[in-house]
Amino acid sequence: MSYIGIIITFVFINNFILTQFLGLCPFIGVSKDVESAVGMGFAVTFVMAMASIASWAIYHYVLVPLDIVFLQTISFILVIAALVQLVELVIQKISPALYKALGIFLPLITTNCAVLGIAIINVRNDYNALESFIAGIAAGLGFLLAILLMSTIRVKLDLEWIPKSFRGIPIAFVTGGLMALAFMAFDNALLNNLLG
């Protein structure tokens, strides 16, 4: 598949949150205001891109040559946990401003399904290093798009009257459901029309 195809697939057609249900916890938990939603979105994108590359390298240079592919889950989650710690340290050293913006979200990302999800999906799709990297960035941007849309809607929802039982999390799910309906417009026909 071409690189543009991968980007469109992961941002719109297979949007991680709205069609694959990966990364729902931060989508519901961290979408109460726009600023933290954007922070979370960029932090996830960054870690997903790094994790795609790192897991690709681990899989092709360690797991396959040693014939221990069954250790995939354990090694990927450890790589991701270590990576998140490393990213936290590096950002703290290089850019305190960025650290202040993203810092509180980084520890949460280790247990974000989306990050381990992209690592496993890359392996299952048999992507090469560059394709994995692009898929990681695209899936992260898809996450950012969904959480940004959600947070702007929730800010507006705060001003509306909502039945008591639906306040908070339930209305967020219903909103997400309607967004998913809208995202159903993006399907493989879009890809065929764009790329021929």
Next chain:
Amino acid sequence: MLKEFTKGLIKENPVFIIVLGLCPALGVSTKVINSLGMGAGVIFVLLGSNIFVSLLKDFIPEKVRIPAYIVIIASFVTIVEMVMEAFIPALYDSLGVFVPLIVVNCIILGRAEAFANKNTIQASILDALGMGIGFTLALILIALVREVFGLGTITLFPIGSFSGVIEVPGLVDSPVRVFGLAAGALLVMGFLKALFTWIEDIRRVKQ
């Protein structure tokens, strides 16, 4: 002691009350059988990790406890993956990426951190069983709504001459397909959560 078991079923239900483990809850709940399979996997991993965390709580240094828990959990998930792939490959395929993703199911790490590292083995086992069964019940409830309306069927295990598929008359010919799709999952979850909040409110007023 029995309270540790029953609290996970309804009062502290991991999916509907604490709102954890949402990705697998919505991702696999297109069919009842998938929910049962996912639930069984999570119960096994939760039981294993709670037992080991509770046993090792005095040996694991405070600073590295989270990575240590993750390694314990990932080991049990690998066992589940290998067993499922070998004995029930059809279920393994339909659960797809969500089997390895049991590792990052917040319920499991949450119970290790919030319960098993402070309590005895017996209490941890009961807690794991209660939370695991509560999770499975929640998944079955979501899947029942989605499958009955979205496909018009209820899929269970095939036993003997019973094919494992119950057809709901009236719905099987013209199902409401959106329930089976991503949008339906989110809408069903929203309405079920609202229902649970409503019941909770009524109970609180009565007390």
